Amino acid sequence: MGLLSKKNKEALNTPLFKENPVTVQVLGICSALAVTSKLEPAIVMGLSVTIIVAMANVIISLIRNTIPMRIRIIVQLVVVAALVTLVSEVLKAFAYDVSVQLSVYIGLIITNCILMGRLEAFAMQNKPWPSFLDGIGNGVGYAMILVIVAFFREFFGTGALLGFQIIPESFYEAGYMNNGLMLMTPAAFILIACIVWFQRAKDKSLQEK
Amino acid sequence: MKFLRNYIDKIKPNFEEGGKLHAFRSLFDGFETFLFVPNDTSKSGVNIHDAIDSKRIMSLVVIALIPSLLLGMYNIGLQNAIAAGTVETTTWFSMFLYGLVVTLPKIAVAYIVGLGIEFTVAQWKKEEIHEGFLVSGILIPMIVPVGCPLWVLALATAFAVIFAKEVFGGTGMNIVNVALIARAFIFFAYPQVISGDSVWVATESICGLGSDVTVDGYTCATALQNVANGAAPVGATGELLTSCDMIFGFMPGSIGETSVVAIALGAMLLLFTGVASWKTMLSVFVGGIAMSLLFQHTMPENPVAQIPFWQHIILGGFCFGAVFMATDPVTSARTEVGKYIYGFGIGAMAILIRVMNPGYPEGMMLAILLMNVVAPFIDYCVVQSNVNARAKRVTKKN
Numbered sequence: 001m002g003l004l005s006k007k008n009k010e011a012l013n014t015p016l017f018k019e020n021p022v023t024v025q026v027l028g029i030c031s032a033l034a035v036t037s038k039l040e041p042a043i044v045m046g047l048s049v050t051i052i053v054a055m056a057n058v059i060i061s062l063i064r065n066t067i068p069m070r071i072r073i074i075v076q077l078v079v080v081a082a083l084v085t086l087v088s089e090v091l092k093a094f095a096y097d098v099s100v101q102l103s104v105y106i107g108l109i110i111t112n113c114i115l116m117g118r119l120e121a122f123a124m125q126n127k128p129w130p131s132f133l134d135g136i137g138n139g140v141g142y143a144m145i146l147v148i149v150a151f152f153r154e155f156f157g158t159g160a161l162l163g164f165q166i167i168p169e170s171f172y173e174a175g176y177m178n179n180g181l182m183l184m185t186p187a188a189f190i191l192i193a194c195i196v197w198f199q200r201a202k203d204k205s206l207q208e209k
Numbered sequence: 210m211k212f213l214r215n216y217i218d219k220i221k222p223n224f225e226e227g228g229k230l231h232a233f234r235s236l237f238d239g240f241e242t243f244l245f246v247p248n249d250t251s252k253s254g255v256n257i258h259d260a261i262d263s264k265r266i267m268s269l270v271v272i273a274l275i276p277s278l279l280l281g282m283y284n285i286g287l288q289n290a291i292a293a294g295t296v297e298t299t300t301w302f303s304m305f306l307y308g309l310v311v312t313l314p315k316i317a318v319a320y321i322v323g324l325g326i327e328f329t330v331a332q333w334k335k336e337e338i339h340e341g342f343l344v345s346g347i348l349i350p351m352i353v354p355v356g357c358p359l360w361v362l363a364l365a366t367a368f369a370v371i372f373a374k375e376v377f378g379g380t381g382m383n384i385v386n387v388a389l390i391a392r393a394f395i396f397f398a399y400p401q402v403i404s405g406d407s408v409w410v411a412t413e414s415i416c417g418l419g420s421d422v423t424v425d426g427y428t429c430a431t432a433l434q435n436v437a438n439g440a441a442p443v444g445a446t447g448e449l450l451t452s453c454d455m456i457f458g459f460m461p462g463s464i465g466e467t468s469v470v471a472i473a474l475g476a477m478l479l480l481f482t483g484v485a486s487w488k489t490m491l492s493v494f495v496g497g498i499a500m501s502l503l504f505q506h507t508m509p510e511n512p513v514a515q516i517p518f519w520q521h522i523i524l525g526g527f528c529f530g531a532v533f534m535a536t537d538p539v540t541s542a543r544t545e546v547g548k549y550i551y552g553f554g555i556g557a558m559a560i561l562i563r564v565m566n567p568g569y570p571e572g573m574m575l576a577i578l579l580m581n582v583v584a585p586f587i588d589y590c591v592v593q594s595n596v597n598a599r600a601k602r603v604t605k606k607n
Binding site: 184 | 360372376394400401402
């Protein structure tokens with residue numbers, strides 16, 4: 001079996017679009033609303049989740065045959081909690097500002113449904129390499145939505161991207177104003193809804209009968 | 210009329226399947242049914258024949274809105290003249306003309322953007338054009354301050370039509386009031402153009418009409434804002450507003466909302482023709498009065514709670530909301546008992562927001578939107594309690 005056989009490719013690709021954790025499975029919405037008012041924390045959050053899902057998937061997949069079925073949730077939680085703590089410490093050490101902006105949401109990755117969902121649904125039944133790809137796929141699928149939402153929220157809400165002013169001063173003098181709604185949480189709902197709308201319009205198989 | 214009919218019949222083939230102007234089918238259809246009663250009848254099933262259809266209802270509401278709009282236009286000119294200090298030298302007619310010139314672009318923008326989206330959607334989905342925007346298009350300019358920029362108005366209209374109406378399935382399917390969503394969008398996205406004290410009075414002359422206000426950064430708050438800031442309800446002249454001013458609407462405020470008399474005229478038409486429900490309208494006022502009396506006696510320190518209940522009713526958008534927004538048959542409760550609960554909730558909630566939330570001097574918009582969302586639940590409860598009561602009666606008999 002090749003490293004990127006058809007099945008493995010599927011594990012990587014489906015969560016990006018067809019089984020996207022945010023827009024199709026509607027998981028991890030809470031953090032998608034909370035950290036997307038600026039692009040930078042959204043990128044960091046997406047990256048952290050990607051790393052944690054991939055690592056947790058690999059670890060659980062490695063020990064999947066030794067985990068007693070009755071306490072598997074506890075074992076999964078311990079693994080995820082350890083990884084989250086690691087990521088949180090690394091962020092505090094090397095990107096303190098961002099970790100302050102993300103505040104509790106890094107810690108709350110533990111409760112992110114995407115993690116437990118992938119561990120239960122995939123890592124418990126599959127070998128480490130496909131599990132790793134599945135974790136990367138889901139993490140990137142999540143990060144992608146976060147970045148798209150954060151892009152629109154920061155651009156229209158503050159006229160900047162990653163903190164750099166994009167919309168020139170002359171626009172403001174001509175009467176342009178930043179859209180305050182974009183900085184509020186409801187805007188994330190509306191934007192995610194738009195993405196879901198767009199995706200469903202493109203992919204007929206996602207539409208309910 | 211005959212001439213018009215003949216002309217429409219002559220150009221009709223162009224818009225039918227295969228005609229060269231087929232792309233504008235919905236546009237043509239919309240105008241034809243606007244001008245003439247549609248000629249086709251239902252082919253099957255039981256039908257109710259009624260002289261009034263939704264297009265006629267919409268036209269009635271638009272007619273009912275005209276007094277408020279006209280008085281609002283005059284008021285814009287008046288406030289401008291007061292700000293510039295030229296009240297004595299300006300005739301009432303030029304004040305009105307100034308208001309007309311200021312208001313017309315807003316109405317045009319709302320209609321062009323809203324109808325543009327409606328026509329596009331109708332064409333795209335191959336449906337008949339919905340007539341619902343006829344009312345929303347005139348309501349939206351009437352509930353914004355005169356200082357609201359046109360591009361913001363266009364954006365808000367587009368947002369409201371797409372997200373409050375079309376995604377739910379178009380006219381008659383929306384769960385919240387479209388015009389109020391447009392206002393709420395401006396309220397949250399661009400708070401600087403819809404609140405504060407520099408947007409309520411037009412300060413520039415246009416085409417020789419009106420006067421330039423020479424004071425830099427002229428500011429004038431609405432009466433409710435003044436009260437919320439702990440001052441007395443004063444008007445643009447700095448003097449205390451008389452009850453007469455409040456009732457006729459000669460005070461700063463959104464374009465259509467200030468005049469109680471004009472709104473009352475519209476209300477009479479709506480009630481007389483049965484378009485609006487008197488139950489909803491009445492209970493909004495009852496709710497508002499009850500809540501303001503309650504606050505007046507329980508919160509002696511709060512300045513907003515201390516203005517008399519009748520001022521609560523005639524200031525701000527209370528009357529306008531009660532008459533034109535709360536009674537919207539699509540978004541209000543449908544059951545007869547539900548209408549009382551729904552109306553009472555709006556009135557009470559509006560005063561609650563005014564009094565308890567220092568950030569929002571006016572609560573009518575949020576109150577109506579909230580009750581719009583709750584309305585289906587009220588209906589459900591009313592219907593269920595009726596079902597239960599009847600079930601009980603049956604089991605008792607047996």
